[in-house]
Amino acid sequence: MDGIHVALAAEEIGVFFGVPITNTLVTSVIVMALLVVFAVVAGSRVKLVPGRVQTLLELLLGSIYDYIAEVLESRKLARAFFPLLVTLFLFILTANLLEFTPGIGSVGFSDTHGFTPLLRSVNTDLNVTLALAAIAFAVIEVTGVAVLGLKSYAGKFFNFRSFIGFFVGIIEIFSELARLIAFSFRLFGNIIAGEILILVAIFFAPYIAPVPLMAFEVFVGFIQAAIFSVLTLFFIKLAITPAH
Numbered sequence: 130m131d132g133i134h135v136a137l138a139a140e141e142i143g144v145f146f147g148v149p150i151t152n153t154l155v156t157s158v159i160v161m162a163l164l165v166v167f168a169v170v171a172g173s174r175v176k177l178v179p180g181r182v183q184t185l186l187e188l189l190l191g192s193i194y195d196y197i198a199e200v201l202e203s204r205k206l207a208r209a210f211f212p213l214l215v216t217l218f219l220f221i222l223t224a225n226l227l228e229f230t231p232g233i234g235s236v237g238f239s240d241t242h243g244f245t246p247l248l249r250s251v252n253t254d255l256n257v258t259l260a261l262a263a264i265a266f267a268v269i270e271v272t273g274v275a276v277l278g279l280k281s282y283a284g285k286f287f288n289f290r291s292f293i294g295f296f297v298g299i300i301e302i303f304s305e306l307a308r309l310i311a312f313s314f315r316l317f318g319n320i321i322a323g324e325i326l327i328l329v330a331i332f333f334a335p336y337i338a339p340v341p342l343m344a345f346e347v348f349v350g351f352i353q354a355a356i357f358s359v360l361t362l363f364f365i366k367l368a369i370t371p372a373h
Contacts, residue, residue, distance in 0.1 A: 139254040140245045142237075152246055153254035156233070160224045160251060164216075190215075200366050206276075210365060213268065217261065218358040224251035225320060225350025229343055234324075252320040252353075255313065262312030265361045270305070273368030281371065308364060312357065319353050 139151035171186075179187060197214060198207035227233060228250035237246040251257050273282045286302045288294035323346040330338035 139249060139256065142245060142247060151254065152237075152249040153251050153257055156227065156248045157224065157251045157257060159248070160220060160227060163223060163227075164219055197362060200362055201369070206365075206369070210268075210272075210362070214358045214362055217265070217361060218354045221252065221261070221316065221357055222351060222354035224257075225354060226347065227251070228253075228320075228324065228350070229347065250320060250324060252316055253324055255317045258317040259309075259313040261316070261357070262309050265312060265357075265364070266305075266309045269308075269361070269364045269368045272365055276369040277371060282368070312360070316353055316357055319349060323349055 139153040141149045142152050142155070143150045174183070176183060193215065194207055194211050197211055198204045201207055201210070233248045233250060234246045236248065237244055239245070273285075286298045286305075288298040323342075327339055327342050327346065330342050
C-alpha cells in the first residue's frame with residue numbers, strides 16, 4: 130500500500146514563454162472564470178421588481194455594506210472598499226469550496242518524479258495566500274496615507290517626541306509587517322492542514338471518516354474567507370484612525 134504524499138509547494142505542469150505554470154495557477158484561473166460567469170449571469174437577471182432570490186441577495190449585500198459603513202464610520206469609504214472586501218471573500222470562498230470538486234488533486238499525469246495533479250486547491254499554495262496578503266497590506270497602507278496624509282500616518286511609526294513614543298512606533302512598524310505574514314500563513318495553514326487531515330482519514334478509514342471531515346472543512350473554508358475579509362476591514366479602520 131502506498132503511503133500518504135503531501136507536497137507543500139505547488140507542482141509545475143508546464144512553461145509559458147518562460148513563465149512556470151503551476152497547478153494552483155490553473156485552478157485560480159478557473160476560480161476567476163467562475164466568478165466572472167456568476168457576475169455576468171447575476172447582473173443580466175437583475176430586475177426592477179426583484180424576485181425572492183434577488184431580494185435575498187440585496188438584503189444580504191445591503192447588510193454587508195451597512196456593516197462596512199458602520200465600522201469605517203463613513204458610507205463614502207464603504208462604497209470604496211465594499212467591492213474589494215466582497216471580492217476577497219468570494220475568491221477565497223470559491224477556491225476553498227472548489228477543493229472538494231471531483232478531479233481536484235486526483236486528475237493528472239505520472240512521470241519519473243511521481244504523480245502530478247493537474248488541478249490543486251488554490252489556497253494550499255503559499256504564493257497565492259502571500260499575494261492576497263500583499264494586496265490587503267498595500268491597500269491598508271495606501272489608505273492610511275490617503276486619509277490621514279503622509280506626515281500624520283508616518284507619525285504613527287516615527288515618533289521622536291518622547292522615548293516611550295519612539296519604541297511604541299517601532300512596535301507598530303513590526304506589527305504592520307507581521308500582518309503580512311499572519312494573513313498569508315493563517316489562510317495557508319488552515320486550508321492545507323484540512324487537506325492533510327482528509328488525506329489521513331481517507332488512508333485509514335476511507336468509507337467513514339472523510340465525509341464529516343469534508344463537511345467540517347467546508348465550514349472552515351467559509352470561516353477563513355470571512356476572517357480574511359473582516360481582518361482587512363478592521364486593519365483599514367486602524368489605518369485611518371489618527372494616532373493618540
